[in-house]
Amino acid sequence: MDASPILLVLNDAGLPVARRLEQALPGSAIHGLAGRIREADTLFSETLDHIRLLFSAGHPIIGVCASGILIRALAPLLNDKRTEPPVLAVSEDGQSVVPLLGGHRGANELARSLSSLLDGHAAITTAGDSAFGVALDAPPKGWSLANPEDAKPVMAELLSGASVWIEGDANWLSSAGFPISDSAAITLAVTEKQDQGSPTRLVYHPQTHVIGVGCARGCAADELIGLVETHLTTQNIAKGAIACVTSIDLKADETAMNALADHLGVPFRVFDAKTLETEARRLKNPSDVVFEEVGCHGVSEGAALAAVGQDGELVLEKQKTTNATCAIARASDPIAPLSVGRARGHLSVIGIGPGADEWRTPQATRLLSQAEDVVGYSLYLDIVSSHIKGKTHHNFPLGAEEDRVRFALEEAGKGKNVALISSGDAGIYAMGALVYELLDRDEANGGVSDAARRVSVTNAPGISALQAASARIGAPLGHDFCAISLSDLLTPWEAIEKRLHAAASGDFVVAFYNPVSKRRRSQLAAAREILLKHRPAETPVVLGVNLGRPEETVRVTTLGALTVDEVDMLTTVLVGSSNSKAVLRGDGRPFVYTPRGYAKRIDAPKPELQGAAE
Numbered sequence: 001m002d003a004s005p006i007l008l009v010l011n012d013a014g015l016p017v018a019r020r021l022e023q024a025l026p027g028s029a030i031h032g033l034a035g036r037i038r039e040a041d042t043l044f045s046e047t048l049d050h051i052r053l054l055f056s057a058g059h060p061i062i063g064v065c066a067s068g069i070l071i072r073a074l075a076p077l078l079n080d081k082r083t084e085p086p087v088l089a090v091s092e093d094g095q096s097v098v099p100l101l102g103g104h105r106g107a108n109e110l111a112r113s114l115s116s117l118l119d120g121h122a123a124i125t126t127a128g129d130s131a132f133g134v135a136l137d138a139p140p141k142g143w144s145l146a147n148p149e150d151a152k153p154v155m156a157e158l159l160s161g162a163s164v165w166i167e168g169d170a171n172w173l174s175s176a177g178f179p180i181s182d183s184a185a186i187t188l189a190v191t192e193k194q195d196q197g198s199p200t201r202l203v204y205h206p207q208t209h210v211i212g213v214g215c216a217r218g219c220a221a222d223e224l225i226g227l228v229e230t231h232l233t234t235q236n237i238a239k240g241a242i243a244c245v246t247s248i249d250l251k252a253d254e255t256a257m258n259a260l261a262d263h264l265g266v267p268f269r270v271f272d273a274k275t276l277e278t279e280a281r282r283l284k285n286p287s288d289v290v291f292e293e294v295g296c297h298g299v300s301e302g303a304a305l306a307a308v309g310q311d312g313e314l315v316l317e318k319q320k321t322t323n324a325t326c327a328i329a330r331a332s333d334p335i336a337p338l339s340v341g342r343a344r345g346h347l348s349v350i351g352i353g354p355g356a357d358e359w360r361t362p363q364a365t366r367l368l369s370q371a372e373d374v375v376g377y378s379l380y381l382d383i384v385s386s387h388i389k390g391k392t393h394h395n396f397p398l399g400a401e402e403d404r405v406r407f408a409l410e411e412a413g414k415g416k417n418v419a420l421i422s423s424g425d426a427g428i429y430a431m432g433a434l435v436y437e438l439l440d441r442d443e444a445n446g447g448v449s450d451a452a453r454r455v456s457v458t459n460a461p462g463i464s465a466l467q468a469a470s471a472r473i474g475a476p477l478g479h480d481f482c483a484i485s486l487s488d489l490l491t492p493w494e495a496i497e498k499r500l501h502a503a504a505s506g507d508f509v510v511a512f513y514n515p516v517s518k519r520r521r522s523q524l525a526a527a528r529e530i531l532l533k534h535r536p537a538e539t540p541v542v543l544g545v546n547l548g549r550p551e552e553t554v555r556v557t558t559l560g561a562l563t564v565d566e567v568d569m570l571t572t573v574l575v576g577s578s579n580s581k582a583v584l585r586g587d588g589r590p591f592v593y594t595p596r597g598y599a600k601r602i603d604a605p606k607p608e609l610q611g612a613a614e
Contacts, residue, residue, distance in 0.1 A: 003085065003369030004028060004390060005060040010047065011036045014064035014092040021062060024117050027390025041386035042357065048073040057365035060086040067098055086110055094118035134176045136202060142334025144205045144240035147197035154186055154202055164188050170204060192241040205240035206334045212246050212304030212327045213257055219323040221259035227324050228260060235316055235328065244269050244337035246303035248276060248294055252344040253454035269341035276302035284317035304329035307340045342415030345455035347408055349435055350419050351426040351462020354548030355383050364460045368419055375408040376421030405434045406448060413452035425464040429485055429513045432459055465572040466511035469544030472554045474591035476542055476574050480508055486523040487514035500527050504534040509580060509594055512573040516564055524564050531575060532559060540582035540592045542574040543567065556582050556590045
């Protein structure tokens with residue numbers, strides 16, 4: 001399971017079982033229904049919406065509740081069983097564990113494990129698992145099925161009493177208890193060779209081969225893929241028998257190599273030059289030129305051999321085109337690719353929104369769950385604590401932004417999957433820009449190491465404070481607006497003042513970030529005076545404090561009445577344009593909006609119909 005499992009509890013009766021399961025599942029968290037559960041890692045109020053959020057984010061869900069609740073919640077989301085996370089229902093007494101979804105993606109195995117822990121019963125209904133203990137369409141790790149579309153009819157025949165012939169050697173198949181006959185119409189074939197299979201012939205490939213590659217910087221992906229495809233064909237090696245693609249770490253960000261791995265559907269793993277040089281004695285084509293350039297005598301052959309270990313062998317020595325090389329090595333047993341070398345490394349720059357779970361995107365939650373290490377300001381880590389249990393936390397104080405970002409990039413450069421957390425949207429007055437700035441600088445000018453520069457980066461958007469404040473009060477951002485930070489820590493006040501005059505004369509709605517701090521008490525007052533020269537004192541101003549958190553407050557004042565003392569660093573200030581309006585509703589609550597001019601369109605004279613020729 002990539003993401004951490006969530007234990008869903010709807011009342012106190014299920015809490016003891018959930019606590020037992022939490023102890024047995026590292027990184028798991030208990031989510032409880034507010035009003036019924038007093039203590040949990042996360043409390044939620046809307047059960048069906050919360051279940052859908054967790055499912056969309058890829059979390060395995062273990063509901064200590066009736067299975068019908070999970071079914072009703074998730075039915076609208078079900079479309080591809082190959083990508084759905086495991087979902088299990090556990091009775092409140094722990095006696096029954098029912099895998100509802102993702103049986104072949106870990107749910108059945110998890111059900112057996114949990115039922116054993118609880119001294120209960122795993123109610124596994126997947127036909128193949130029930131009858132034979134294996135699922136023909138989901139071979140164990142280290143194996144692939146060439147023709148998964150044929151697995152269902154084959155299993156149906158077996159369940160109806162048909163016998164099979166097992167061609168080749170695979171313990172997990174031979175020990176399954178299938179009825180065996182050398183004259184059977186159905187064959188389960190085990191081979192490393194290319195074989196498409198058929199409706200009566202399922203083909204399983206042990207993932208015993210590794211492709212080592214090298215290429216010139218900027219090599220076209222088609223050139224490298226074509227080279228590899230050609231030699232897989234000449235060697236009669238099935239794509240399904242490939243465990244991973246490997247190379248030297250200097251090429252971790254090489255587009256062609258990553259494209260090749262994606263094309264084959266396997267991980268891309270890299271080794272440092274020192275490790276590859278230990279394979280020098282086994283190389284068929286050692287090169288002093290390569291050694292002078294990268295520190296080892298062979299990249300493609302060395303990487304393939306390093307991946308298969310000392311018991312492995314080279315089955316295809318280095319082959320090349322103008323810009324690319326490849327070699328293939330074979331291990332005696334299936335390879336666990338994630339134990340080979342290291343990954344390229346990945347940094348997820350995550351905006352978690354203002355704080356509320358429902359204001360965080362499923363993508364952000366999923367990336368948090370998949371990360372190994374989590375980096376951020378301690379307050380932000382606390383906000384998402386239930387989603388990062390069991391991960392390595394790196395807390396940084398407020399103000400250490402560059403240290404925080406540099407650390408996250410360097411950790412990712414070691415091959416880790418790292419999450420860097422910002423509030424709101426990471427690309428708006430947050431960590432996103434600094435990530436790309438450090439990647440852009442060279443190391444001599446304060447940039448990051450070469451290894452860190454090669455990581456992949458995902459920038460996950462979040463709901464920014466200006467959006468949250470606007471949504472809470474109406475639609476003050478309904479027409480042209482801008483955002484200005486009043487902090488002069490990194491931007492000279494003269495530059496900020498110039499922007500204030502431009503926004504004021506342009507009659508923009510203005511969102512102020514970092515409006516005041518303990519030492520900065522004059523900037524907001526100065527901004528107010530500049531704006532008052534261009535818009536009336538009655539202009540509505542929205543003050544949103546701790547948006548999306550339990551202590552949230554949102555109120556409306558006017559530009560003329562705005563004072564510094566009613567604003568702090570947790571306040572987002574929205575100042576309307578000259579057209580913005582504040583309206584008091586019948587229930588005594590105000591709303592603020594900025595019209596776009598629809599009323600003028602309605603009042604404008606309608607043009608007469610023009611002739612067809614025009």
